[in-house]
Amino acid sequence: MRDMEISSSLEDYLEAIAEIIQDNEFAHTKDIAERLGVSMPSVSNALQALSLRNLIRYQPHVPVSLTRKGLELANVIRHRHQVMKCFFSDILKLDEQEADATACKIEHVLTERSMARFLALTEAISTRQDCRRLREFLAEQMPAIGNQAPLLSLDQLQMGEEAEIISLPDNKQEQQKCTELGLLPGTMVRCEGRKPFNNELLLFRVKDRSLALRESEVCNIKVRIS
Structure with missing residues (x-):
């Protein structure tokens, strides 16, 4: 069915029609326009294009139906969408809404x-016994990836902010001084502002x-703000 090339936009229309039916x-x-969040004229243009490709039966003021050819292609499109949605939700641990939206964007290519x-x-990841530890890792780590606060340099902390030290300078002498001061990776540090009468x-x-x-x-x- 992949040799039946239609645009990604028309694929979205065909998928929406199949789901509504x-x-x-x-x-x-009207149902199609509401489902896709587009105007009625846009829907009419898309339906005409799908009808010309013998994927739907379309007449003004009559419910749209799928041809056998259209149903087969719609099933392929919906299968691609479901596969990608499962990957993004079950493996990458995105929430359902983001997984659905991301699948919709990538399924066409x-x-x-x-x-x-x-x-x-x-x-394989979801069912194989030898992937159990990988499943545990994904369940634990994936939700945090992309949700963490960005790294800052320690001098960027504002008064009252607390952060975790993530990494030290590359310079060996600076690393040694940090160690002596207790500024080690994993340590929490709180900014208390600037010293009175010495703004440096x-x-x-x-x-x-x-300190x-x-x-x-x-x-x-x-550092990373906690």
């Missing part, structure tokens, strides 16, 4: 071969210690 038995122009391999990968010094609280440091001393320490 499945839900309501009939697909009216995948070949049948790549689709089959996505399906095989999803099924930044004040930090690390555990039970107060007064110059911006140049902390600008290469990377």
